[in-house]
Amino acid sequence: MRAPPKKPNRKIAPDIAARLSHRFSLRMQPDGNIAASLGDYSVNLGQFSEAATDRARHLSTGLPLASFAGKSILAREIDALVHRLARQGLLEYRLSSTRDERDLVVIEPQVPDYWPRRAKLGKRDTVVLSRFAYLRRRGNEMVLESPRAGALFQIGDPAIAATLAALSQPRKIGEFKAKARSFDLLLLELLVESQVLLKLDTKGGDGLRVDEGDGNLVLWDFHDLVFHTRSTEGRQANPVGAAFTYASVVPPPPAVRPRWPGSKIDLRKFPSPGPNSLLPKLLRERHSTRDFDDKHPVTLRELAQFLDTTARVLSEWKSEPYFDGGPEVTYSTRPYPSAGSAYELELYLAVSNCEGLARGLYHYDAGSHALVAMSASAQQLQALSVAAQFAMDAPRQPQILITIAARFGRVSWKYSSIAYSLILKNVGSLIQTFYLAATDMGLGGCAIGTTDIDLFAKMTQQELHIEGPVGQFALGRGKKPEVQG
Ligand SMILES: Cc1cc2nc3c(=O)[nH]c(=O)nc-3n(C[C@H](O)[C@H](O)[C@H](O)COP(=O)(O)O)c2cc1C
Incomplete structure (x- = not known):
């Protein structure tokens, strides 16, 4: 079966800001070149005008996507810079409270071509959580993940977790409270586009598991798809391979297991197979x-x-x-x-x-x-x-x-x-x-x-x-x- 054709770009969310990954900083050179650096590691992002360089400084706190969605030369320069950063996996996207600037949700891309797009949802549409979506603690944060999603979502407000819990059953968009609606709708649209939520067919199908995808997806158990995508490269941004992450906390287990205390029957007295075997x-x-x-x-x-x-x-x-x-x-x-x-x-x-x-x-x-x-x-x-x-x-x-x-x-x-x-x-x-x-x-x-x-x-x-x-x-x-x- 062929992959479905690429979906056209949907409208850009006005309340989402692109932010440089906290481990990196931008270095502005006098000749207009901008580089993202982490210690000795540095990625050159190209040469930019003075105005673009000034605007780019806002990337450390968050630059609204809407601020460079236009057609001006400056907007196009910033758009190019932000997309270069995104392809290098150096960006995250924040959805913040307009009242106190608190991060309500931080989107961490897991694949290089992730871009926050919104599915179109109307009041009459019905959505439900994907059976592959899960919330878990990571450090001091709650994260919403799915092996099918190109990004994970840090959840900064318990009220959002409550909304997600309510979505274990199909809900109509119109059911969400009016005062929370604009933010919730934005988030729900992002989550549908990331396949963390699914939009249900009006006809109602053969049960949620079958409605979620093709026959091949129906056959996957939750833990198997998580295991597959988290133990390979390409669909996650975690370190993969010999990273020795906890080597300073836990000593290496020995090459050969220490012997159990029971009596020992020495097998060395039996001959090894002949050299021509x-x-x-x-x-x-x-x-x-x-x-x-x-x-x-x-x-x-x-x-x-x-x-x-x-x-x-x-x-x-x-x-x-x-x-x-x-x-x-x-x-x-x-x-x-x-x-x-x-x-x-x-x-x-x-x-x-x-x-x-x-x-x-x-x-x-x-x-x-x-x-x-x-x-x-x-x-x-x-x-x-x-x-x-x-x-x-x-x-x-x-x-x-x-x-x-x-x-x-x-x-x-x-x-x-x-x-x-x-x-x-x-x-x-x-x-x-x-x-x-x-x-x-x-x-x-x-x-x-x-x-x-x-x-x-x-x-x-x-x-x-x-x-x-x-x-x-x-x-x-x-x-x-x-x-x-
Ligand atoms: C499942 C599996 C994965 C392995 N992955 C790698 C790998 O990514 N890179 C590598 O250099 N060797 C890899 N090896 C080879 C092992 O390093 C090698 O088998 C081991 O050091 C023993 O050495 P020998 O095969 O020469 O006897 C892998 C071996 C197995 C069985």
């Missing part, structure tokens, strides 16, 4: 390879053999319906184990350097053992490979980067509560299969722990809840260590 040898030789020999890249023939060994469909079969009136379900057999025989994992290959195969993105059609070329821009391919190179701290990009994507619904159609965890376990078994096959073929590979789910959705033009990345594996011919002369 294949599996133990393969397991001992397996290791991660991050540096690849670009003068002697992996060949298309080797890639075909690798995919044949690890991921090809070996046979297909059907099961009887699971329940009365239920559908027949099709199954396949493949070389690695998969929970419930679901085989929901798909392989997308970003090829940078493979002899006999053009650079580009390919889907592995495991049923017919073929590669199918897909259209992805050179920029997107570069972004994908560079992120993998960065994750491996490698000197160059991998020759082939395999993104393992899941057709989530294939597992969640059957399993409740455990669907996403089963998918991750399946990824683990496929990754070990990749490692062993690469070792056996004299190739090198490395698993990669983070993936940008937003980038993949853009590359494949599939919505991220339908099919998305759950793992990655870099493959190529490993560089031989240089012999010291």
